[in-house]
Amino acid sequence: DQQVKQNSPSLSVQEGRISILNCDYTNSMFDYFLWYKKYPAEGPTFLISISSIKDKNEDGRFTVFLNKSAKHLSLHIVPSQPGDSAVYFCAAAPPWETSGSRLTFGEGTQLTVNP
Amino acid sequence: SAVISQKPSRDICQRGTSLTIQCQVDSQVTMMFWYRQQPGQSLTLIATANQGSEATYESGFVIDKFPISRPNLTFSTLTVSNMSPEDSSIYLCSVSPGPNYGYTFGSGTRLTVV
Numbered sequence: 032d033q034q035v036k037q038n039s040p041s042l043s044v045q046e047g048r049i050s051i052l053n054c055d056y057t058n059s060m061f062d063y064f065l066w067y068k069k070y071p072a073e074g075p076t077f078l079i080s081i082s083s084i085k086d087k088n089e090d091g092r093f094t095v096f097l098n099k100s101a102k103h104l105s106l107h108i109v110p111s112q113p114g115d116s117a118v119y120f121c122a123a124a125p126p127w128e129t130s131g132s133r134l135t136f137g138e139g140t141q142l143t144v145n146p
Numbered sequence: 147s148a149v150i151s152q153k154p155s156r157d158i159c160q161r162g163t164s165l166t167i168q169c170q171v172d173s174q175v176t177m178m179f180w181y182r183q184q185p186g187q188s189l190t191l192i193a194t195a196n197q198g199s200e201a202t203y204e205s206g207f208v209i210d211k212f213p214i215s216r217p218n219l220t221f222s223t224l225t226v227s228n229m230s231p232e233d234s235s236i237y238l239c240s241v242s243p244g245p246n247y248g249y250t251f252g253s254g255t256r257l258t259v260v
Contacts, residue, residue: 065248074238074251075189077147120188122249133179134240134249136189 034058035123037137045145050108052140054121057102061123065134066095066106068117075120079106111144118142148173148241152252159229159259166225167255169239174219179240179249180212189238195222229259 035056044050052066062083067075081088081095081104088095094107108115118141122134149172159165169178180192192212193201201214216222226233236256242249 067251072254072256074150074152074254077248077250080248122189133191133194134189135191138188 032057033138034061035121035135035137037119037121037140039140040138041141041143043143043145044111046113047110050106050111050115050142050144052106052108052119052121052142054104054106054137055102056104056123058123058125058135059102060125061135062126063124064095064097064104065122065124066093067120067122068115069120069139070117078119108142111142113144113146115144116142147248148175148243148250150239150241150250150252152239152255154255155253156256157258159257161230161259163229164225164227165229165257166223167237167239169222169224169252171220171241173243175241175243176219177242178216178222179242180214180222180224181238181240181251183236183238183254185235192224192237226257229257231259233257234259 037054065080066078069075079090079093079095081097086097097104118139120139121137151170153168178195181189183189191204192207193203195201195214195216197216197219213225236254238254239252240249
């Protein structure tokens with residue numbers, strides 16, 4: 032049972048344009064969501080997170096949107112840069128007091144930003 | 147955020163042997179997690195390790211295959227025992243200081259079993 036799904040395995044955009052990465056989840060217990068970026072041969076690097084009490088969180092070029100009714104979140108990168116090319120994972124966690132709030136990851140989306 | 151030092155960064159091992167992976171954190175953390183990323187797949191949680199208690203394993207993972215130690219609040223080890231080529235993966239440790247603090251990952255151990 033894949034509780035967190037990223038349906039697009041890859042995405043290609045032009046430098047300067049917007050990148051939109053999507054993620055869907057099924058477990059209504061999830062209340063904390065995160066996006067990670069991963070380069071080959073490195074561990075995932077935290078990008079941005081959002082709590083279920085919000086519907087938007089912004090940090091520089093990165094904005095995460097959460098639609099709780101649709102169980103959908105998205106990551107917007109504006110403007111996209113070639114250095115953003117990496118695999119992006121969304122992850123979700125239940126409340127901390129349940130099972131230590133361990134993360135469930137999506138399958139990842141390979142983003143390629145072309146110069 | 148915490149800084150994690152994970153060793154080794156990569157190894158090539160013979161089948162039937164065991165490898166112990168170490169994670170050292172620069173601050174005390176309650177929760178430490180071990181993940182596996184098989185080739186082309188997402189990260190899958192192996193177990194949660196709390197100091198002073200037995201690790202909690204996820205479905206499909208057992209202590210005999212992946213014994214974990216957590217002797218203090220800054221250190222943990224994961225052993226991959228009796229390895230087979232199917233164990234070839236990236237293994238990562240992760241920590242979180244508490245609710246909504248986010249999670250930090252080690253750089254990973256790329257294991258190849260031949």
